Amino acid sequence: MKDSPGKPTAVVLLSGGLDSATAAAWALARGERLAALSIDYGQRHRVELEAAREVAAGLGISDHIIMPIDLAAFGGGPLVDHTQAVPKDRSDAAIANGIPVTYVPARNTVFLALALALAETRGASRLVLGVNAVDYSGYPDCRPEFLEAFEQLANLATKAGVEGSRFELLAPLVSLTKAAIIQTGIDLGVDYGLTTSCYDPEPDGRPCGGCDSCRIRAAGFAAAGTPDPRLARFAGATEDSARANR
Amino acid sequence: MKDSPGKPTAVVLLSGGLDSATAAAWALARGERLAALSIDYGQRHRVELEAAREVAAGLGISDHIIMPIDLAAFGGGPLVDHTQAVPKDRSDAAIANGIPVTYVPARNTVFLALALALAETRGASRLVLGVNAVDYSGYPDCRPEFLEAFEQLANLATKAGVEGSRFELLAPLVSLTKAAIIQTGIDLGVDYGLTTSCYDPEPDGRPCGGCDSCRIRAAGFAAAGTPDPRLARFAGATEDSARANR
Numbered sequence: 171m172k173d174s175p176g177k178p179t180a181v182v183l184l185s186g187g188l189d190s191a192t193a194a195a196w197a198l199a200r201g202e203r204l205a206a207l208s209i210d211y212g213q214r215h216r217v218e219l220e221a222a223r224e225v226a227a228g229l230g231i232s233d234h235i236i237m238p239i240d241l242a243a244f245g246g247g248p249l250v251d252h253t254q255a256v257p258k259d260r261s262d263a264a265i266a267n268g269i270p271v272t273y274v275p276a277r278n279t280v281f282l283a284l285a286l287a288l289a290e291t292r293g294a295s296r297l298v299l300g301v302n303a304v305d306y307s308g309y310p311d312c313r314p315e316f317l318e319a320f321e322q323l324a325n326l327a328t329k330a331g332v333e334g335s336r337f338e339l340l341a342p343l344v345s346l347t348k349a350a351i352i353q354t355g356i357d358l359g360v361d362y363g364l365t366t367s368c369y370d371p372e373p374d375g376r377p378c379g380g381c382d383s384c385r386i387r388a389a390g391f392a393a394a395g396t397p398d399p400r401l402a403r404f405a406g407a408t409e410d411s412a413r414a415n416r
Numbered sequence: 417m418k419d420s421p422g423k424p425t426a427v428v429l430l431s432g433g434l435d436s437a438t439a440a441a442w443a444l445a446r447g448e449r450l451a452a453l454s455i456d457y458g459q460r461h462r463v464e465l466e467a468a469r470e471v472a473a474g475l476g477i478s479d480h481i482i483m484p485i486d487l488a489a490f491g492g493g494p495l496v497d498h499t500q501a502v503p504k505d506r507s508d509a510a511i512a513n514g515i516p517v518t519y520v521p522a523r524n525t526v527f528l529a530l531a532l533a534l535a536e537t538r539g540a541s542r543l544v545l546g547v548n549a550v551d552y553s554g555y556p557d558c559r560p561e562f563l564e565a566f567e568q569l570a571n572l573a574t575k576a577g578v579e580g581s582r583f584e585l586l587a588p589l590v591s592l593t594k595a596a597i598i599q600t601g602i603d604l605g606v607d608y609g610l611t612t613s614c615y616d617p618e619p620d621g622r623p624c625g626g627c628d629s630c631r632i633r634a635a636g637f638a639a640a641g642t643p644d645p646r647l648a649r650f651a652g653a654t655e656d657s658a659r660a661n662r
Binding site (some may be wrong): 233237239240241243244245268274275276277278279282283284286287288291292303304310311315316320322323324326327328329331332393416 | 423477483485487489490491520521523524525526528529530532533534536537538547554557559561562566568569570572574575576577578596607
């Protein structure tokens with residue numbers, strides 16, 4: 171696909187989490203012009219969408235679409251069915267093995283299909299996503315073979331593909347550890363204080379600390395040898411409010 | 417995947433058009449228990465959704481979800497951008513060749529991804545769709561190679577696929593002419609008076625008669641040697657209203 175000035179060259183799926191923020195910063199650093207897509211899919215952790223807005227603004231991405239799609243209408247796991255509990259304080263072995271109940275059926279297929287639709291509409295030829303197959307907590311649609319199959323599909327599915335353009339799926343973090351992702355982001359100047367990873371946050375965005383996603387994030391920052399600025403942000407809020415109450 | 421009584425065995429994408437109604441009737445005849453999914457994607461021809469409801473009811477499918485998703489938020493062609501005109505009265509050669517402006521970027525990828533999500537949530541292992549590559553008016557995402565790529569993706573994308581089940585994509589009409597589809601549906605007892613194909617219908621559902629889709633439908637009924645009961649339905653309405661006005 172021919173790039174023309176001003177037109178985005180790539181669409182990034184921005185969740186509000188640290189992986190997609192890092193992937194977006196990586197794409198900007200390699201010269202992509204980004205449009206961002208966030209999906210409001212009825213997730214329990216809607217704080218994510220606020221974080222996605224802040225991340226897009228922080229990275230200077232003005233073409234940011236938040237698309238509502240009610241996956242909860244299908245039923246499914248606790249991320250969309252708010253009457254089910256998010257598992258907390260599971261063992262490291264449990265986190266590392268098997269597909270967790272927080273799996274949302276075909277979620278990344280739906281998200282990538284929407285990103286592809288946006289990319290083709292905008293004339294962009296690359297899809298950027300922050301999926302990761304190392305600390306991926308067992309989701310089938312984060313594996314490299316899934317990503318390759320989607321790239322193939324994209325080139326058969328679209329007018330652009332049929333007319334000889336080539337869609338490319340960029341997943342720069344797919345084989346990095348969480349610690350390496352965090353180091354990459356810090357080098358790129360990502361403000362991780364804007365990002366959220368928790369599956370079950372407080373209404374103000376404060377992470378629960380016990381869900382798989384909080385546990386994986388905490389282990390990543392520990393291994394990277396740097397504090398999580400998201401925690402500092404809420405620690406600060408607590409101190410501020412404690413000071414205000416004095 | 418093990419079928420258990422009551423649970424749907426397949427999800428059919430039901431558009432309200434004649435192809436998907438025929439595919440659904442075909443699936444029921446081979447013993448599938450169907451859940452139906454219709455997508456309200458901001459299409460100009462919303463009469464389709466009313467038709468989809470009537471078709472589902474007519475076939476006895478009670479598990480019918482209409483999922484709203486605003487593809488118009490991305491921009492795109494005249495099917496979703498209501499300020500653009502639907503082309504009318506194009507030559508047969510123009511209809512048969514090239515990708516028309518009524519192409520909606522990555523539409524079938526998005527629809528199939530949603531059908532896959534619903535199927536996995538319901539525990540169904542087959543996806544049924546009425547796509548057709550003969551009178552397909554040039555859409556890339558109606559071709560057999562696209563369908564094969566999606567089936568492959570589905571088995572990599574899902575927990576069910578990873579755990580050894582096999583998703584199957586059934587497109588029984590893919591290589592039939594429109595006339596053969598209509599003959600199949602008549603043999604199966606499909607009431608085509610409930611179905612709509614027009615891209616630009618009147619608010620009451622009356623087809624425009626000039627868009628590619630009306631033209632392909634009319635040629636199909638002519639070749640099948642049978643009148644289109646949809647036209648009879650509105651012809652009747654006109655006579656009734658003429659009588660009432662006497």
